[in-house]
Amino acid sequence: MEKLKVLIVDDEPEFVELVKMRLESSGYDVITAPDGKAGLAQIKTGAPDAVLLDIFMPGIDGLEVLKKIRRHNKVLPVFIVTAFSSEDRFEKARKYNVSGFIVKTSDLKKEVVNIANAISVSRMYKGESSSNKQKGKQ
Amino acid sequence: MNYKGISNPKLITVFELTKEAHSFMDTEKCVSTILGRISDILDTEVGSVMLVDEKRQELFIKKASGLDADIVRQTRVKIGEGIAGWVAKEGKSLLVDDISQDNRFKKSGKPKSKRYATNSLLSVPFKVGGKVIGVINVNNKKAKLNFNNEDLALLSLVSEQTGLAIQNALIYEEASRLANLKLDFVSDISHELKNPLAIIRDSISLASEGIAKDANSKEKHLLEMASRNIERLDRLLDSLLDLAKFEAGRAPLERTYLDIKKLIIDCVDFIKPIAEKKSIRIKTSFLLAYSKVWADNDRITQVINNLLSNAVKFTPEGGSVDVMVKKRDKNILISVQDSGVGIRKKDLLKLFNKFERLDVYQQGARGTGLGLAICKEIISVHNGKIWAIGKPGKGSRFNILLPKDLREEER
Numbered sequence: 001m002e003k004l005k006v007l008i009v010d011d012e013p014e015f016v017e018l019v020k021m022r023l024e025s026s027g028y029d030v031i032t033a034p035d036g037k038a039g040l041a042q043i044k045t046g047a048p049d050a051v052l053l054d055i056f057m058p059g060i061d062g063l064e065v066l067k068k069i070r071r072h073n074k075v076l077p078v079f080i081v082t083a084f085s086s087e088d089r090f091e092k093a094r095k096y097n098v099s100g101f102i103v104k105t106s107d108l109k110k111e112v113v114n115i116a117n118a119i120s121v122s123r124m125y126k127g128e129s130s131s132n133k134q135k136g137k138q
Numbered sequence: 139m140n141y142k143g144i145s146n147p148k149l150i151t152v153f154e155l156t157k158e159a160h161s162f163m164d165t166e167k168c169v170s171t172i173l174g175r176i177s178d179i180l181d182t183e184v185g186s187v188m189l190v191d192e193k194r195q196e197l198f199i200k201k202a203s204g205l206d207a208d209i210v211r212q213t214r215v216k217i218g219e220g221i222a223g224w225v226a227k228e229g230k231s232l233l234v235d236d237i238s239q240d241n242r243f244k245k246s247g248k249p250k251s252k253r254y255a256t257n258s259l260l261s262v263p264f265k266v267g268g269k270v271i272g273v274i275n276v277n278n279k280k281a282k283l284n285f286n287n288e289d290l291a292l293l294s295l296v297s298e299q300t301g302l303a304i305q306n307a308l309i310y311e312e313a314s315r316l317a318n319l320k321l322d323f324v325s326d327i328s329h330e331l332k333n334p335l336a337i338i339r340d341s342i343s344l345a346s347e348g349i350a351k352d353a354n355s356k357e358k359h360l361l362e363m364a365s366r367n368i369e370r371l372d373r374l375l376d377s378l379l380d381l382a383k384f385e386a387g388r389a390p391l392e393r394t395y396l397d398i399k400k401l402i403i404d405c406v407d408f409i410k411p412i413a414e415k416k417s418i419r420i421k422t423s424f425l426l427a428y429s430k431v432w433a434d435n436d437r438i439t440q441v442i443n444n445l446l447s448n449a450v451k452f453t454p455e456g457g458s459v460d461v462m463v464k465k466r467d468k469n470i471l472i473s474v475q476d477s478g479v480g481i482r483k484k485d486l487l488k489l490f491n492k493f494e495r496l497d498v499y500q501q502g503a504r505g506t507g508l509g510l511a512i513c514k515e516i517i518s519v520h521n522g523k524i525w526a527i528g529k530p531g532k533g534s535r536f537n538i539l540l541p542k543d544l545r546e547e548e549r
Binding site: 012014015018021022083084104105106107108109 | 336
């Protein structure tokens with residue numbers, strides 16, 4: 001089976017490196033982008049199966065990137081990454097169909113397990129909806 | 139000052155006013171009450187309470203009645219200048235029957251605006267320990283009468299009785315302003331430190347996973363030590379933030395009617411595996427029929443866990459920890475007694491201070507130094523009390539008094 005591809009959009013290279021290592025050791029392909037603009041470009045060219053999106057970034061911030069993603073793609077699993085556990089931007093982000101939230105200061109090992117679970121769940125639903133479509137065609 | 143000229147009903151009003159003024163921790167409310175009641179008693183058109191700005195050596199209006207909001211906002215009087223400035227500087231009261239005729243204040247006799255013209259006025263300082271902290275001014279009786287000596291005596295009495303109330307409110311406000319500043323600072327620092335800490339934690343965690351197979355390596359031991367201390371630093375940051383929240387009064391309680399017996403049993407179950415490793419026996423006794431308190435479950439759990447883990451930490455192998463809960467008057471008394479090293483009398487109070495490292499605590503104990511300080515804050519916001527008793531070599535006992543759920547009275 002082909003590996004799932006995760007895109008990490010975050011301006012903190014060390015955080016990116018750690019999450020990349022964790023995800024790769026859990027069997028994912030990982031591509032990265034250091035800012036919102038590069039992230040949007042990667043979504044087009046790299047076609048990731050899920051995105052980890054830092055909410056605080058210079059230039060286009062995470063929330064704007066999320067809005068732009070949702071204009072073209074309603075189902076791509078997006079995880080919001082933030083340094084704080086309570087953040088009113090969480091609430092704003094929720095409106096745009098978010099798969100989960102990752103707090104940078106919490107245990108990354110656990111967070112990566114949560115991401116993996118959420119991706120597999122969203123794959124499952126995606127699978128269901130596409131099979132429904134096929135049924136409709138028949 | 140001679141108060142004999144003041145009529146009895148007025149004295150009673152002054153007494154009530156004084157009592158009320160001392161009940162406020164908010165300067166604005168405190169001076170509002172004083173000014174409002176004084177205006178009623180003396181039947182005045184205009185009044186103001188001015189406070190001293192120490193830095194700028196000026197008076198500003200804290201509260202006024204019958205004055206334009208603009209005037210209130212803009213007025214700044216140098217100490218020594220004008221009527222209020224003179225009163226503040228000299229620390230003496232002033233009764234002026236007709237200001238336009240008073241040579242001392244010729245200049246002030248011509249008000250810049252015609253909104254109101256002062257005829258008769260009283261100006262009295264608020265003094266605390268001989269120092270002027272403000273001035274109360276009342277102008278013009280509604281009945282077009284001049285102020286008399288009874289009015290002066292009355293206002294002086296009020297200012298003497300309430301100066302301390304205003305001072306206390308000012309001190310309280312300043313203290314909470316500082317506590318809030320500190321909380322913001324601690325909160326910023328804690329967030330800034332937690333980011334790199336998370337990176338270090340996870341780097342070490344990844345590195346440890348890589349060498350997990352070689353169980354006895356020195357590297358593994360070192361990584362574990364690093365990891366342990368990162369957790370400790372993380373806990374320390376959480377504790378600092380927690381404590382700063384309490385100090386700023388910004389740690390809201392989520393109270394429910396909780397069963398303290400159940401809570402303690404849960405806490406004991408939680409600590410048991412650690413106690414068993416040291417062959418420490420934990421005994422609980424509940425000597426009361428009704429054990430509900432109106433309290434925050436998580437916060438009280440935090441306190442009990444802290445006391446239990448301290449007790450286990452400072453009790454040698456094979457020792458015992460006894461937890462006893464019983465009624466004491468209108469409170470529930472919780473005692474945690476250990477058979478550990480005990481505490482010297484001079485250390486009993488210091489225990490609850492921040493970062494207090496007592497001799498016994500040097501013996502391999504690795505706390506944040508904030509645990510008991512936080513316990514004290516938690517119990518205090520529950521209107522309870524926490525204290526320690528014990529002698530060196532005879533173990534120590536931590537007592538908590540928590541007010542009982544008052545509904546029990548109805549049963």
